[in-house]
Amino acid sequence: MVVFTVSQINHQANELLGEAMGSVAVTGEIRGLVRARSGHVYFKLADQHAQLDCAFFKSSVRFCQVDLQEDLQVTVTGRLGIYEQGGRYQLIVRHLEPAGDSKLAAERERIRKKLAAEGLFDQQHKKPLPTLARRIAVISSPSGAAIADVKATLARRLPVAEVVLFPVLVQGDQAAAQICSAIAQLDPADFDLALIVRGGGSISELWVFNEEPLLRAVFRCQVPIISGVGHESDQTLIELVADFRAATPTAAAELATPITADLMRENLMRLRQAVSRGIVYGQEQRGQHLDRLEHRLRQASPQRRLQQARSNLTALAARLSRHQHAQLAGQRQQLKQLGGRLQQHHPGVFIRQMQRRLGPMKARLQSAWRGRSTRCQQQLVVLQRRLDAGLGAQILRRKNRLLPLKGQLKAHNPIRMLAEHRHQSRQLGLRVQRGVVKQIKQQRQRQTALSRTLHALGPERVLKRGYSIVTDVAGEHVLGHTDALVGQLDAQRRLSVRLRLADGQAVLGQATLSIHPVEKSND
Structure with missing residues (x-):
């Protein structure tokens, strides 16, 4: 018996199942829909017995x-x-599409979004x-149960209203065209309201x-339309476009007649009673x-x-x-009081009172003035003396302070300082002039000494001491037994040279030359 690992057995089973079944198509309802963050979608495909x-x-x-939605x-x-x-056993989905009514539901959703x-x-x-x-227009099938319920409801609730039926198909390929034709005939001048009604059915039956x-x-x-298609659980897009939506055809008829005949009778009765009470009340008030x-x-007679x-x-x-x-x-009483107050405030009385009060005050003032004047004179004399003494001492101190300043001012007199600077400038000019003359004289003496040295060391003086200057035929100086000089010798080692002497030149033609190099001394 072959022993497999868990991975091996699962892998082999996966390959065998794929080879055996191949590509399959399965129909069912979506359950447990999960959308992963990775973008993958996981769900269970179920029917009544399995998933x-x-x-x-x-x-x-x-x-x-x-x-994708649940169910x-x-x-x-x-x-x-x-x-x-x-x-786990699973189906790897490659393609998905709605099945049966789900296709219609998907198409309905597409139209709704649009x-x-x-x-x-x-x-x-x-x-x-x-x-x-x-005047109410009803667009519906003339033979359906819905139109009978609508007519009965309208007759019961508002018998005075005129109901006009537009017979149309409510199912099939021609139904949409007939209903559109009926809607096109609705004119606001002829109809106050329109009802589009139909009984319940599946999504395919209500697809129109x-x-x-x-x-x-x-x-x-332009005429207000009430939609009453199907039952409460049925869903159609006309309910969203219509001005009002009713769950059933009967509910649509009730919605079209908010004021019923019974309600109108009740209102008339209430109005009659209100008018009667108003008349009685008006008579009583009058x-x-x-x-x-x-x-x-x-009262006004x-x-x-x-x-x-x-x-x-x-x-x-x-x-x-x-x-x-x-x-x-x-x-x-006020005059008596004012007379007494006037007597008290009479000018003569006031003047006499003031004279009595001013007499002693005048004497005291004169006495105080005399004493005050005497004291002020004495104080002025003392202050004058103190002022004279203080001013004299201050003037003396100021004079003593000015004497050194006067000496300093004389020492720093600009005219004197200018004269000193002029004298110093003349002295410096003389010193500079003497220094320049001395430098020129020294340079001249140095130049004379150098000229003498140059003359003593010049070639003329050397020639006068018995020396000569040797040049070749081209005028080049012959400095020693060099290779260039040797190159100018002929085969007999003879050389033509010129000798410059102190008193003239001499030419040695075809002279035999013997070269004897002289060793240089270390001195």
Whole structure:
């Protein structure tokens, strides 16, 4: 028996399962949808009795056009295999598409997003419903149960309203065109309201109410439209475009008639009662008003008004007399008080009082002035003496301080200093002149000595001492037995040279030359 490791057995089982099954297509509902951060999608494909793990990798997800949701019926194509690390049986999904009604649901979602982006579902485009519709258009199948319920409800709730039926197909290929034609006939001048109703059904049976041309026709209609398609659980896009949505056809009829006949009768009864109460109340108010007017008329009769005026005049005369007597008494009392106060403040009295007070004050002031004047004179004399003594001492100190400053000023007199500088400048000029003359004389003496030395060492003096200057035929000086000199000798070692002497030149032609190098002494 061959023994496998866990990895080997899972790997071999994966290959065998893939080879045996190949590519398969499976249909079912999506359960447990998980979107990983890596971009992979994991879910279970289930039916009523079983479920299958599915792995939808990122490389395949990016080509998927389906909006994956829970409970979505789909058909997937892929390869069966085993997830070796976990040992789980799974389907590797390569392609995914809606199955059955799910295709229609996906298409409905696409249309919904498109129209929503265009603003067809915005609340600002909704038209208000009339409070009391007199002429109502109903677009529906003439043989369905929905139209019977709508007619019964409208007849019961608002029998005065005129109901006009537009018979159309509500299912099939021609249904959308017939409904659009009926909507095009709606004119606001002829109809106050329109109902589009149909009974319940599957998504495929109700698909006509999701078609884009019909939705755009509902949006363009100028008459308010109530949608009553299907039951509460049914969902169609016409509900989003219509001005109002009702869960059922019957609910649409009720929504179209907010004011029913019974309600109108109740309102009429309440209005009749209110009018009766208003009439009775008005009569009572008018009676009370007449009573008040009669009372005011009796109160305003000429005899009563004259008698009342006389009584008022008598009372006013008595009040005036009392007021005058009281006022005169008060004024007399005030005059007495003012007279006493005036007597107290009479100018003569005030002057006499001031004279009595000023007499002693004058004597004291004169005495104080005399004493004060004497003391001030004495103080002035003392201050004058102190001032004279202080000024004399200060002047003396200032003179003593000025004497050294005067000497310093004389020592630093600009004229004197200028004269000294001029004298110093003349002395420096003389010194410079003497130094220049001395330098020139020294240079001349040095030049004379150098000239003498040069003359003594010149070639003329050397020639006079018995020396001569030897040159070759070209005039070049012959300095020693060099190779150049030897090169000028002929085969007999004879050389033509010139001798410069002190008193002239001598030419030695074809002279035989014997070269005897002289050793140089170390001295």
